[in-house]
Amino acid sequence: MESIVIHGGCEGKEVSPAEQLERTQGVEQAGIIGWEHLAAGAAAEDAVQAALEYLEDHPAFDAGLGSYPNLVGDYEMDALMMNSRGEAGGVACIQDVQHPIAVARKVKEHTPHHLLVGLGAQWFARLHGLPPFRVGPKTQRQPTDQEAAELLDRYLEIIENQTRYSTVGAIARDTTGHICAGTSTGGIPGKLPGRMGDSAIIGAGTYASQAGAACATGVGEGIMRLAVTRQVVQALAQGLILDDAIQNILAQCSHEGIPCGIIAMTAQGHTLAAHNGTFMPVWQAAQRR
Ligand code: GLY
Secondary structure: OEEEEEEOOOEOOOOOHHHHHHHHHHHHHHHHHHHHHHHOOOOHHHHHHHHHHHHHOOOOOOOHHHOOOOOOOOOOEEEEEEEOOOOEEEEEEEOOOOOHHHHHHHHHHHOOOOEEEHHHHHHHHHHOOOOOOOOOOOOOOOOOHHHHHHHHHHHHHHHHOOOOOOOEEEEEEOOOOOEEEEEEEOOOOOOOOOOOOOOOOEOOOEEEEOOEEEEEEEOHHHHHHHOHHHHHHHHHHOOOOHHHHHHHHHHHHHHOOOOEEEEEEEOOOOEEEEEOOOEOOEEEEEEOO
């Protein structure tokens, strides 16, 4: 059964109807793009990459072009791709690339490593022919020491009051039964420079195995601490039904005050999404041949 599920981030505050519509339509379009790849017989990786690249180019999502800036106005992005054979590649705190998920896939397919960060990840992207791409205004500058000190004073307030987590994620199962999952994000707004969230970390923002796959969105520190996606897939491996696998870990997140949204897929291609926030656009499709 070919199958796909896409999300466009879980929000912690009310989202206006206009923004809900824009993001719902964006996720739907990304889903259709991914689905067309699957229907044409493409690999799950191609479907996930195409869907997430669309969302990375869409300014309404916190990934690629729409990434939130960090505390000093730079755009540092995280992404990871992992498949049901356990093959994984990710990038963290990467700047100046259009599609972090494309770089993550190249890490997966062209290196023995699982994660490249910062300048090394950018260098690797150039090496593989991915040109420089400026995310955000060109006028960004580093703050002076005094400005940085003032920003740091405000940092905890910024982080405590932030409720936007429009990270994007996708899971696809192709005609061969192979599953791939991917996540891409600009991270939480106002984060400290060099802060890596859950999205690039295996078992936190994304996980896949022969038992299924999951992607998470929300506050990365909590998602990392609970190894959210690893727990979902582990629960599937232990025989839990998809709903229970997701709800168990979501209950833990809620108990600990961690805003979180999850999409997941079983080995057979059944999909489900759930969240403890106010809004999470999701698109899913499946077809038995
Ligand atoms: N979940 C996105 C982040 O915390 O970076």
